[in-house]
Amino acid sequence: MTTRSFTLVQLRYFCTVAELENMTEAAAALKVTQSTVSSAISQLEHAMGVRLFTRLHRRGLRLTPAGRRLLRSSLVLLEEADRLPETAREDGGDLVGELAVGVFAPLAPFRAPAILEEFEREHPGVHLSFLEGDQEFLRRALRDGKCELALMYDLGLGAELPRRVLQRVPPHVIVAAGHPLAADPERPVSLRALADEPFILLDLPHTREYYLSVFKMCGIAPVIRHRASGYETVRSFVSRGHGYSVLNQRLHHDLTYAGSPVVRLPMAEELPPIEVLLVRAAGSRPTLKARAFEEVCLRLFGLTG
Template identity: 35%
Template sequence: MDADSSSPTSPSSPQITLRQLELFCAAARTGSFTAAAQERYVTPNAVAGAVTDLETALKVRLCVRRRARGLELTGAGEALLARAQHLLVTAEDLVLNIGDHDGAPRGPVRLGCYTTLAATLIPPLWEHVSAHLPGVRLDMVEGTATELAEQVTAGRLDMLIAYEVGLSPELAARTLFTTEPQVILPADHRLAAHRAPVPLTELAEDPLILLDLPPAGENTLELMRQHGLRPRIAHRTTSFELVRSMVARGFGYSLLFQRPHIDVSHEGRALASLPTEPALPAEPIVLAHDHQVPLTSRAAAVAAAASELFARTPHQ
């Protein structure tokens, strides 16, 4: 066999380092050499040099520098970004677990959670992970489904928990549980007394307090449109608790997919949470990650723990 052709240091073999890939991914994620340099604690020239070295080694243009809009990845840059993120995650996983003879996962797992779900899902998951995966550290981020999905595909989050509706097909999702929409009424509302399913047609003239945290707002309105209703929106808010407080004070009703265990507003005023007539479709709560980037062993362990925990925990 020709020694030159088999040598790992052959001049024809591009020399690429993990550090170059790390700085390239930071530049792609932040949109500029300066921001990437601040994030990785190096100089902008170091980031630019890493990208240039990659372009030289690969013989392709990875990004275009635009003064007004920052960096824009080329097609080759997009392809490299997806593979580089995978490689960096694998390398990090290797470092964290090398010599780990007991097989226990260890290291940080960055998990995003849809804002309205965080208060009821994150504490039990945190407790469960602490008890069963002591080597794993959860780093939590809250936000809208769109914000969290962008962070997952950019590599800033390993996974997210959110409603399935509106999630990008680029994410691979597993269902944790499903939840059915409930009408939220003041406790003294005319339709609350019988504790029976609320006919949606009976709410046609009532004002709606709309939870407008994407994708909840549009999803709620679409469900109502499908049943011939054109709700009169009295107030829009991204705050789950403000919706409940406004309803409890009698300013209108709301339609929510999440029901706290206590039918009392933040102010201590009574609420009624009732099913609808006709019944509206249940919505899956899912755990999702970028389908192009396999989960690390520790992230996969957290995903399995979440599935096990929420499968045996009743939710509404």
């Protein structure tokens, strides 16, 4: 077996280029010349015996499948290398560095602030950043190494993605405060009772399919009046009497951005909940920072003592 030589510096340059997808921007971030970065990447590709990037005319760089695999392993290796002095001194040391975590946009306002506060309190040496988007965006971000973990729903994910279930959230109905059903908010309501009324759909990839499947299970088709990609937009439309909606996440209050409230109603039908997941890229080994993030999530979601 031939031993191929590469350096940690080359791996650090590679990770920066992979993150920014641009050689010039990577050189500026690393405070070295572009030729230095380009040479390091060429030497690393030679050492690995594979192409790590696809060069796109006027569109920067994209990781090849081999590059994505190397990126996942490099993050772990570089973190362990950074901790070698603490290991030699046997003092453990605090976690340091960067950690990017994806978060499904409708989940972000519910969970990201509390997670950030708790994580920064426990690991002040780690700069935690959130990458917000829809399910498909986050799936690609995990694949391309843009984030190491992602808080997502169990919608549209391949079975190959490692995941940890954090919460199961059943659907509920929301109506305007002046709706006849709002008079008894504790009484379960059947979707059939609302079948002829205008429906406001949270229209995001995979999310829309989940909500439409809920209606299909009940044997009805919703009368879709408006489609909105924002969770708060849906709630605001409902609060102003433009229709009803079905959602999963629940706020601690009923006021909307429109200044008027919505009323939450339990559903009479037993319908499948959405699972909130912590997802990793396929084939990845979590860094210590990623494990620390998972521990914080498990505690905040009430899954640990």
